Amino acid sequence: MSEGSTWAIADEIRAAVQRWAYLYNTDVHRMIDECYAESFHVLCPGLLEITDKAHFHEIEQAVLDADSTRRLHLTDVVAADDRVVVECVLRGGGTRQWETFCCAILTFKDGQIINDHTYLDRTQWPGLRDHLREMRQEDE
Structure with missing residues (x-):
């Protein structure tokens, strides 16, 4: 692969990450349907694992229910081949302002995410763990 084509792929992935972040903030359900591959x-x-879109929609709806003001702010994006490391800050409001730094390692195939490992400090996101725990209990 030539250096020029490597840069083109990195630019495509960066654009896909920008779209992923934009949809996370504006329409998380579209983000799931459009940015993630079927598989x-x-x-x-320490928080969750998701392998199907229906479950992903339920989880993200629970996140929105916990704090509909939450927003993702990209601070750095490093792309190499089909992988990208995304450094970001999640901020929310609701009853009190909060923020947590996070890092996502995303793997793309055909322009869609096939692997997403996201690391964040959930203790800085008020109510998130409790809300997800309640949701799991409802499923049982």
Whole structure:
């Protein structure tokens, strides 16, 4: 692969990450449907693991229910081949302002995410763990 084509792929992935972040902030359900491949894996160590879109929609709706003001702010994007490391800050409001730094390692195939490993400090996101725990109990 020539250097020029490597840069072109990196630019395409950066554009895909910009779209992913934009949709996360504006229409998370479109983000799931349009940015993630049909076969994918999302892992937030110590918090959750997702492998199907229906479950992903439920989780993200729970996140919105916990704090509809939450927003993702990209701080750095490093792309190499089909992978990208995204450094970002999640901020929300609701009853009190909060923020947590996070890092996502995304793998793309045909312009869609097939692997998403996101690391964040969930203790800085008020109510998130409790809301997800309640949701799991409802499923049982």
